[in-house]
Amino acid sequence: MKVVKKIQSVRRLVKAARKRGKIIGLVPTMGALHTGHISLIKAAKKRCDFIVVSIFVNPTQFGPSEDFQRYPRPVKEDLAICRKNGVDVVFMPSTEEMYPERNMTWVDVEKITEGLCGQFRPGHFRGVATVCAKLFNIVGPDFVFFGQKDAQQAAVIKRMAADLNMPLKIAVCPTVREKSGLAISSRNNYLSEKEKAAAACIYKALEKCREMVSDGITDANQLKKQMKEVFYEEPSISIEYICIVDADTLEPLERVGKRALAAIAVHIGATRLIDNIIIDTGK
């Protein structure tokens, strides 16, 4: 496994791999790798035969009051995980390598970025779309792998890739969960044991939604109300949003039909957590 910090190094390695006929897979990450990321690497290895993992805590997607500084950066552990899982190249650029001068060019995706997390994290998806465009141009992958846990991010990137005719495919992989149902996230590191136990409530609410839909309830207001009630048992959790939207356009739905997304964001202490499930009534 090669670990490189320079754009020209990763380009050279990918070019050489492509010459050998390899299919290139990219797993873009901010490091602090966990079983969710490992599942992305495994998915990449199934579909591709040369795997690049990028590790870059991207400053342009954090708001001024967000956790850019305290975001975990366990480099040694991350590299061990990549090595164990058969990654070919880890691209680990410095901020200066990625943004050598003040960045003036932004990729803005309209509409899809406005609801859900977009309302509460202004500029976040602009930063995400921009750094992904940069990483895609640097690596030149055939496939890029994202987790369904960050549903809005996946929808934004899919739309960006389609609108800008990027010559690659976006694969979105299922959310990985702890036994309690809590979605695996690097930000779970911030939680105390007690908070972690309380956080299981998020998935309980999503499960409640799924059960109700399978019982024939499709009215979004009723589903959201019932999900909200699940949180009554956990007063340490404050709800940021509970939404039911179209899984691709992220437009709010009045009634659940094909590919609806039930999505939740909460705060537990200083930690913000998100989760979602796709519900499909088949009609």
Next chain:
Amino acid sequence: MKVVKKIQSVRRLVKAARKRGKIIGLVPTMGALHTGHISLIKAAKKRCDFIVVSIFVNPTQFGPSEDFQRYPRPVKEDLAICRKNGVDVVFMPSTEEMYPERNMTWVDVEKITEGLCGQFRPGHFRGVATVCAKLFNIVGPDFVFFGQKDAQQAAVIKRMAADLNMPLKIAVCPTVREKSGLAISSRNNYLSEKEKAAAACIYKALEKCREMVSDGITDANQLKKQMKEVFYEEPSISIEYICIVDADTLEPLERVGKRALAAIAVHIGATRLIDNIIIDTGK
């Protein structure tokens, strides 16, 4: 020469050329090809060995009151020019091929888009940057050729390519002029003979600026004032702007030094014309 309308067709042709070891050059145009475009094709042929010319009148870079509808579209003549000049592929997509659904993703370049034409054509450079990003992703060229006549466009695209780490080089080629000094432009087609004669005044003003600089005058206000005076002899011309800016950042200069840009935009009747020269005092 192949003429293709589909994205997948141009991709297939370029992929095959690349397999044969060809260096790919792209000349993006809106058609109505003239000697300016031909000079770009010639520059491309010098540096590359597989030339793609795109012809697409991009709706997203025209304002609602601009000349999208009346913009000339002489397809037959354009194809003859491409054939004569040894172009390998003409990519001539429909609007539906380029924008199959409502475009939601925009490439926004800050600062550089704000001055000069940007003030008078809101959204223009957003449309230009976005369609160029799309064309670059569709064709995947090694080199892309633009004319210095559209100085702000060239600066915006260079900045976009650098900021987004696009794996290609932008070449900016000298402005081609008529004997009168008038910069060749598709929009010259709109001018009557009388208007065309008057329009020569634009380059006279730029030449005046160059002369003054070579006489040691570097104060931007003084230079702009003298350029403005050249237009007193042509009352049919109304000046939109006369600017002296840094040629790369397009920031206004108080004094001409290395790589300054003197730029002019005017209206003659219903036609808007632009022109510029680079002045360099060497210090």
